[in-house]
Amino acid sequence: MLETALWDGDPEQAETAAASLLEAGIEPLALVQHILVPTMTRVGEEFQCDNIFLPELMMAGEAALRVANLVEKATLKAGKTSAALGAVVIGQAQGDMHDIGRNIVSTMLLAHGFKVIDLGRDVPASAFLEAAQREKASLVGISALMTTTLPTARRTINLFKEVNLQGSLKIVVGGGAASAEWAEQVGADGYAPDAASAVVLCKRLLEQPG
Ligand code: B12
Numbered sequence: 001m002l003e004t005a006l007w008d009g010d011p012e013q014a015e016t017a018a019a020s021l022l023e024a025g026i027e028p029l030a031l032v033q034h035i036l037v038p039t040m041t042r043v044g045e046e047f048q049c050d051n052i053f054l055p056e057l058m059m060a061g062e063a064a065l066r067v068a069n070l071v072e073k074a075t076l077k078a079g080k081t082s083a084a085l086g087a088v089v090i091g092q093a094q095g096d097m098h099d100i101g102r103n104i105v106s107t108m109l110l111a112h113g114f115k116v117i118d119l120g121r122d123v124p125a126s127a128f129l130e131a132a133q134r135e136k137a138s139l140v141g142i143s144a145l146m147t148t149t150l151p152t153a154r155r156t157i158n159l160f161k162e163v164n165l166q167g168s169l170k171i172v173v174g175g176g177a178a179s180a181e182w183a184e185q186v187g188a189d190g191y192a193p194d195a196a197s198a199v200v201l202c203k204r205l206l207e208q209p210g
Contacts (some may be wrong), residue, residue, distance in 0.1 A: 032111035061100035074176025086138030091119030094152035102143040108195040125156040143175040
């Protein structure tokens with residue numbers, strides 16, 4: 001069962017269970033919305049409450065990533081990815097090697113119909129810019145879990161301002177080191193504390209003109 005494999009942090013088992021569900025006809029996005037995201041949200045909550053520990057969290061994150069990759073392939077194969085809601089370029093601020101939370105955000109955005117270009121960990125400002133221009137992104141998401149990576153996240157935002165791109169696209173920030181106050185201070189367009197509110201924020205920002 002997929003939920004159990006995720007809780008057990010068993011990437012192989014999770015991939016096999018997800019593949020069976022997809023073969024049985026479950027919609028890829030339903031799999032993400034109804035199984036992957038709720039399970040990983042609970043895993044995150046259990047971790048915050050010290051009911052599970054770092055190794056479990058990391059293995060669950062690895063299993064979730066495998067499933068997310070499989071879902072993405074299935075979605076693309078079915079020709080169902082639409083950029084209807086726009087493309088989001090997302091990544092971890094330069095110097096930041098954490099990626100569990102950002103993976104959850106990426107998967108949630110994908111599940112809600114965004115085209116997601118996840119640049120991974122340790123992303124330099126120039127790589128955010130290059131990807132945003134190449135993909136004609138509507139949104140850029142920067143994740144920073146460490147106070148030491150707030151300056152690099154800020155550098156990325158400044159680069160977008162320098163090339164005069166912020167305005168035609170929106171920049172959102174998240175991760176444990178970021179906050180609504182910091183987002184405002186550095187001129188980001190928004191901050192969200194978790195994956196569900198990241199989706200709400202991104203949708204709201206796209207509705208705003210300019
Ligand atoms: C797991 C973990 C690790 C793992 C990472 C594994 C991985 N593959 O990701 C490992 C062990 C590798 C690691 C390494 C380090 N870590 Co660490 N790590 C953590 C830990 C315990 C949990 C992070 C996590 O995954 N949380 C669960 C997920 C689900 O939550 P989340 O990341 O917050 O994401 C949610 C939201 O923030 C939001 N979100 C996230 N990204 C984005 C992006 C956008 C755009 C939006 C809108 C929202 C959003 O949505 C997510 C889902 O709801 C945190 C402690 C903590 N409480 O955060 C420390 C923590 C982040 N680590 C810390 C440190 C210091 C380090 C190391 C430097 C340790 C060391 N001395 O080597 C290295 C850094 C390596 C590097 N250069 O990045 C510190 C940072 C302190 C600080 N304030 O600067 C923390 C806070 C621990 C602490 N209390 O000291 N770490």
